Structure formats: structure tokens, C-alpha cells
Amino acid sequence: MFPFWFGANATLYSFLVGFLGIAVLRLPMDLAVEGVVLGTVLGSIPFALLSIVGPATGYPQIAQSRSSFGRRGAYLPAALNWFSTTGWSAVTFILGGLAFSLFLPIPFVVGVAIFAAIQIVVAFYGHNFLHRFEQVMALILVGIFAVMSVVAVQGATAAAYAPSGGGIAGFAFMTILAASIPLSWAPYAADFSRYLARDTARRRVFAPAFLGMAVACIWVEVIGVLLTMSLGFWGDPVLVFAHALGGGLVVPLLLLLVVNLLAANAPNLYSSGLSLLALDVPVRRGSSVLVGGAIATGLAVWGGTDRVSFYESWLFFVEYWIAPWAAIVLISFFVFRHRGAEPSPDTAPPWRASALAAYVAAVIVAVPFMNRAPRFVGPVSSALAGVDLSNLVSFAAASILFYALTSWGERRSRAAVDHPLVSESEP
Numbered sequence: 001m002f003p004f005w006f007g008a009n010a011t012l013y014s015f016l017v018g019f020l021g022i023a024v025l026r027l028p029m030d031l032a033v034e035g036v037v038l039g040t041v042l043g044s045i046p047f048a049l050l051s052i053v054g055p056a057t058g059y060p061q062i063a064q065s066r067s068s069f070g071r072r073g074a075y076l077p078a079a080l081n082w083f084s085t086t087g088w089s090a091v092t093f094i095l096g097g098l099a100f101s102l103f104l105p106i107p108f109v110v111g112v113a114i115f116a117a118i119q120i121v122v123a124f125y126g127h128n129f130l131h132r133f134e135q136v137m138a139l140i141l142v143g144i145f146a147v148m149s150v151v152a153v154q155g156a157t158a159a160a161y162a163p164s165g166g167g168i169a170g171f172a173f174m175t176i177l178a179a180s181i182p183l184s185w186a187p188y189a190a191d192f193s194r195y196l197a198r199d200t201a202r203r204r205v206f207a208p209a210f211l212g213m214a215v216a217c218i219w220v221e222v223i224g225v226l227l228t229m230s231l232g233f234w235g236d237p238v239l240v241f242a243h244a245l246g247g248g249l250v251v252p253l254l255l256l257l258v259v260n261l262l263a264a265n266a267p268n269l270y271s272s273g274l275s276l277l278a279l280d281v282p283v284r285r286g287s288s289v290l291v292g293g294a295i296a297t298g299l300a301v302w303g304g305t306d307r308v309s310f311y312e313s314w315l316f317f318v319e320y321w322i323a324p325w326a327a328i329v330l331i332s333f334f335v336f337r338h339r340g341a342e343p344s345p346d347t348a349p350p351w352r353a354s355a356l357a358a359y360v361a362a363v364i365v366a367v368p369f370m371n372r373a374p375r376f377v378g379p380v381s382s383a384l385a386g387v388d389l390s391n392l393v394s395f396a397a398a399s400i401l402f403y404a405l406t407s408w409g410e411r412r413s414r415a416a417v418d419h420p421l422v423s424e425s426e427p
Contacts, residue, residue, distance in 0.1 A: 001051070001205065003139075004192060005212030009181065010141045011264040012095055012241060012257060014217045016311055017177050018224020019237040024312065025173055026165035029156065029225060035171050036221045039178025040214050046326045047182045047189050048210035053333055054193030055200045059345055061190040062278045065325070066345035068332035069359075070352040074345075076359070078278040080321045081187040085272035086292050087314050088184070090299035092265035093119070094307045096258055097300060098238050103254040112300045115258065120293040122262055123269035124286055144256060145220060148244050152223045155230030169371075169386035176388055178221060180315040182213045183391075186326045187275075188268075237308070269293060316372060323391040324362040324398035328355050331402050354405035362398035366390040 021032035050061060057064050062081050066074040096119070097112030104111070193205055224237070231240045241257060242250045269289050276288040283291070303310040332355070336342045343349070368378040371388040381388055 002208035002212040006216045008264050009216035010220050011260050014220035015224040016237045018221040019228045021174050021225055022228040023232050025170050026163050027170050028163040031171050032225045035174025036178045039175035040217045043179035043182035044210050044214040047186045048206045050186050050189035051193045051209040052202050052205045054190030055196040055198055058194050061187050062275050064345055066348045067342050068329050069355045070349050072350040073352050073356050077325050078275050082275035084318050085268045086296050088268045089296035091311055092261050093300035094304045096261045099254045099257045103251045116297040122266045123289045152226035156226040159230040161229040172387045180319040181217050183322050184318040186322055319391050324359050324394040327395045327398040328402045331399055358398050358401035362394045365397045366394035369393045
């Protein structure tokens, strides 16, 4: 699991987070790095805990959500995850299409189409091929990023970068952006651990998943921070990455970037197909990959004109919906499963009102804490000088509400069993 998740996250996705900390948030280097470390650790913990669900149940992550939300209730996270995976693929197609257009050179739209076609073919080969692909990419990227690390440190030392952002709000934004990368993988966590033996020790699932995710994200995001300090004048993360080792290696790095993005996004399209199947849409997984790839291609062509803003907005969106979902699934699996109160996905009732009510309420409660300036700033966030605490609030609220509602339901069920006559006489 370590090579798989390392290979999936030692990529431009993570590099972009570091780029945003300097090019957009304009943070001091130490504050940006601290936000990267804290956010990655906070996001990697629930991701690694959800990886434990795979061997224990044998189900893909979203399908296993039926145990928490009900067979029909799980349509909500399945639909959101399908939309998220499609959006992530669109982000990847934008970056890959831009790389193609720079080194061939060809129009951006043609580059997107070529990259998308290759990506869809890779996704067709499924789970075992993806594991081997990620392992090979992890080995290659260790060497590339090791060299890039030295260059990044040297460049940042001599850079004339002048930060203009900071404070608690800037640090909070950086933490959220960093946490969003591992948290965005949470709906896929069990998809790639479910083939492990059922009796695999939990620590042997948690540790490699956590470390593969955290090491890759922190390392590459810090490289993004340092390189952008010296090469931010290029104004684009793809160009900053491509010029990291000098003008003579731009084309090789662009080619590496294309292969790297293919490795990173292949699990997206694979899990996109699983999410569509979890919606009980009567299509084969291959057909669902084609549908998701086609929609992602359209989104990429549409959103490619402002790719940095598109990426930043997408990071916030996925974290907004995933945080309360992850809280409910974790409480259900680690608390109520041991009490015998979590049904299997196949025997779950159509709806589990406690999960749906907790999820919707948690999202609503978190809205005042959101900050997506200039489009929307919640009143609580505004009172806190722009700090966005919505993800922490939604995670905590969903955990508390789901636990309380499900425990209350358990007590009612026990009371009905202990006092059946009383239960039957109730209207």
C-alpha cells in the first residue's frame, strides 16, 4: 500500500498545493510549510482509518457506505463521489493537456483529447494493473523529486520572494488545502485495500496507507512551496514544474509530468466507475469509465482557461462534502460495528435516517464557518478574521449527531424488544 499511495500523491496535485501557498496566498515560507505538515497529517488520519474498512468488509468504500447510510441513502455519497472523481479527472486532463500542448506543440483542446484517451485506456485495466503502475512510478519519482528537492532548496535560499499574506487566516487556508489532498482520497481508501486478507492486522493497513499518503504529500508540497518562491514568475504550476531543473530539461519533465498524471488519476477513473455502480446504474464498469472520462473531458475544455482557480475551488468542494461523510462512516464502522448495530451493505435497510439527518445537519451547521471569498464568507468566518473552520465543524457535528441519533435508535429498539406490548400499543 505504501508504494501505491506514494505514487498516487507524489504528483502535480500535491505540487499545486505548495504553489498555491506562495503564488496565491503569498505566505511566508515557514508558515506555508507548517500548514502543509499540519493539514496533511490531519487529512491522512481519517484516510488511513478508512483503509482499514477494506480488508474487514471486502467492499469498495462507497458501496460499504450502505452500512452507514442505507442501500438507498448511500446514493447521496455515491453521487457526490462520482461527481468528485469526474471533477478530479477534469483537473488532471487540464494539466495533462497543457503539458502535451507545450512540448508537441498542439492546441490545448487537442492535448486534452489525447491525454484523456490515454487515461481512459489505462483505467480499463483495473485494480491489479493500477497497483503495478503505481509501484513503478513511485520508484521513478523518488529519484526525480530527490534531485528537485536540492534545486528547490538552493533556489529558495537565493529567491527575492516577498510574502504579503499570512496570519491565522492564511495558515488556516494552507492547512485546509493540504488536508484536502489526503481527505479527497478517503472515498477510495477501501477500494484498493479490500483485496488484502480479511485477518490483516489493522496496523499493517493503517501505517503504510498513512505513510504513503503523508510522506508523498508533505515532500512534494514543500518542493512546490520552495520552487514557487524562485520560479513563481512563470505564473503557472506546470511551467514552474517544467523549469525546475533548467531550460534544457523542460521537455523531459513535461513528458514525466504526463506519465505522472496518468498514474495519479487512474485510480480516480477506476473508482468513478465503482461509484456509478453503487448508484445502481445498470452499466458495466468499463462503460462507466467511458462516461466519466467523456464528461471530464468536457469539463477540462471548459475550465482550462482558469486552471488555478478551478483547482483551488475543487479542493474546497471535495473537502466540504467528504468531511462529514468520513465522520459518519468512521463512527459507524469503529463504534457501532462492534455493537452489532452496523448492518452489512447487502442487508442494510433502504434508508438510515440517523446518517442522512446527521450529514445534512452537519453541512448546514458548517456553512456559517465557510470562507470562499469573494463569492461567500460566512458570518462566523467573517467574525474570525476570515478563518475557515467549516471542515472541522462539519466533521465534529456529523460525528456527534450520528452517534447520538444511532444510539437513541438502539435504545428504542431494545425497549421494543424488552416491552413488546408497550411498543404495539403505541400509535
